[in-house]
Amino acid sequence: MPALTSAGTEAELFAMVLALGRERGIELTVAELEEIVRANRRAWFERWLVR
Amino acid sequence: MKHDGWVPIRMVGAGGAGEAFVDWCWLGEERFTQPFFDSTIEIAQGLPFNRLFTHRTSIAELGAWYAASPGMVPSGFLFHMSRCGSTLVSRMLTALPENLVISEAGPIDLLARAGWIPEPARAEWLRWMVSALGQKRSGRETRYFIKFDSPTVLALPAIRRAFPSVPWIFLYRDPAEVLISHLREPAAAMTPGLITDVRAIDAPMQEVVAMSPEEYAARVIGRICECARLGIDGQGMLVNYTQLPEVVWGEAARRFGVEFSPDEIALMREAALYDAKRPRQRFEADGEGKRLEVSEPARVAVTRWILPHYEELERLRAAAGVLRNLGDDEPCAGHGPAPLLCESATPC
Numbered sequence: 001m002p003a004l005t006s007a008g009t010e011a012e013l014f015a016m017v018l019a020l021g022r023e024r025g026i027e028l029t030v031a032e033l034e035e036i037v038r039a040n041r042r043a044w045f046e047r048w049l050v051r
Numbered sequence: 052m053k054h055d056g057w058v059p060i061r062m063v064g065a066g067g068a069g070e071a072f073v074d075w076c077w078l079g080e081e082r083f084t085q086p087f088f089d090s091t092i093e094i095a096q097g098l099p100f101n102r103l104f105t106h107r108t109s110i111a112e113l114g115a116w117y118a119a120s121p122g123m124v125p126s127g128f129l130f131h132m133s134r135c136g137s138t139l140v141s142r143m144l145t146a147l148p149e150n151l152v153i154s155e156a157g158p159i160d161l162l163a164r165a166g167w168i169p170e171p172a173r174a175e176w177l178r179w180m181v182s183a184l185g186q187k188r189s190g191r192e193t194r195y196f197i198k199f200d201s202p203t204v205l206a207l208p209a210i211r212r213a214f215p216s217v218p219w220i221f222l223y224r225d226p227a228e229v230l231i232s233h234l235r236e237p238a239a240a241m242t243p244g245l246i247t248d249v250r251a252i253d254a255p256m257q258e259v260v261a262m263s264p265e266e267y268a269a270r271v272i273g274r275i276c277e278c279a280r281l282g283i284d285g286q287g288m289l290v291n292y293t294q295l296p297e298v299v300w301g302e303a304a305r306r307f308g309v310e311f312s313p314d315e316i317a318l319m320r321e322a323a324l325y326d327a328k329r330p331r332q333r334f335e336a337d338g339e340g341k342r343l344e345v346s347e348p349a350r351v352a353v354t355r356w357i358l359p360h361y362e363e364l365e366r367l368r369a370a371a372g373v374l375r376n377l378g379d380d381e382p383c384a385g386h387g388p389a390p391l392l393c394e395s396a397t398p399c
Contacts, residue, residue: 004100004104005056005077005098007099007100007102008099009099010099010101010103011398012288013099013100013103013215017103033103035101036103036278037103040102040103040105041102043105044096047061
């Protein structure tokens with residue numbers, strides 16, 4: 001499997017992450033990953049605002 | 052842990068009593084090619100990987116990375132008055148793949164100015180941060196330059212203590228042109244009442260917010276020039292905007308111990324043709340337009356708060372030029388600055 005850092009799109013990255021999770025017995029969903037991205041984006045904006 | 056390809060982008064908790072942390076961003080082998088550190092990081096933050104994965108470590112991890120993989124030793128530091136061509140200088144240096152140029156990186160400026168962190172931790176953390184950002188990116192880099200945010204020159208003594216052997220330059224420009232630029236588009240540090248980590252003016256907040264934009268910005272700019280003047284030593288060099296761009300591959304390069312090839316100079320000349328902050332636009336000199344905009348309050352503020360320091364910088368620069376022509380710009384052994392600049396009471 002190529003490195004996660006090489007993913008060109010979010011869909012490609014999510015597919016790799018879900019596959020890696022399954023290999024390790026962790027069942028993730030696309031919705032969960034999307035929520036992580038949203039939370040990270042919010043945190044990023046908040047940190048800029050208080051910088 | 053190995054941090055190859057990762058760069059520290061932010062300090063978290065360095066202002067409080069608790070533990071300090073570092074946020075990292077995956078950059079791979081990408082070079083810092085944008086006018087500012089933050090611009091490169093913002094592009095990297097758009098990568099799918101960085102949108103999904105965030106990475107935070109303790110400051111100790113930065114120290115472990117410093118021990119395991121020391122970055123390049125800085126070839127030179129660039130301090131400046133602001134709005135005076137410093138971004139042009141960093142763009143010219145960035146044009147060469149052999150140069151790693153970190154331009155106004157928040158984590159470096161924050162640690163440099165963090166007077167609330169006791170020594171020697173502050174100097175140590177600063178060295179760790181400079182090392183982490185000084186990792187080779189493409190593998191071709193042989194030189195490492197750091198351009199600081201303009202108010203960071205207030206922390207010049209602390210930076211010199213942490214990096215005593217790194218040569219540095221201070222770039223400055225006609226004070227009226229700089230002030231007009233800030234009145235057109237104020238920077239945070241030049242805006243009265245806007246709280247940043249920099250306390251450039253020693254006055255109560257009530258007094259600060261009552262100041263006109265002209266007076267406040269002029270006092271901050273004047274203080275920046277004063278700090279450069281007070282900090283000048285044998286490793287430092289003063290550069291006026293009027294000396295650009297040739298000084299970059301001339302006297303400044305010699306100060307940094309660097310010799311640029313004719314091909315490298317051609318690349319830097321090309322970079323100097325474009326607007327440093329808007330690299331797709333050709334550069335157009337705007338000094339005359341700015342001078343025509345000087346109002347009476349701006350003129351008064353320049354004369355009172357900046358001009359005395361500017362004139363002193365010019366005097367020191369002229370004296371250093373005389374020394375270079377005499378072939379003697381070695382530091383005075385007893386006092387630091389070169390003999391003609393040394394103002395110590397005892398003779399050199």
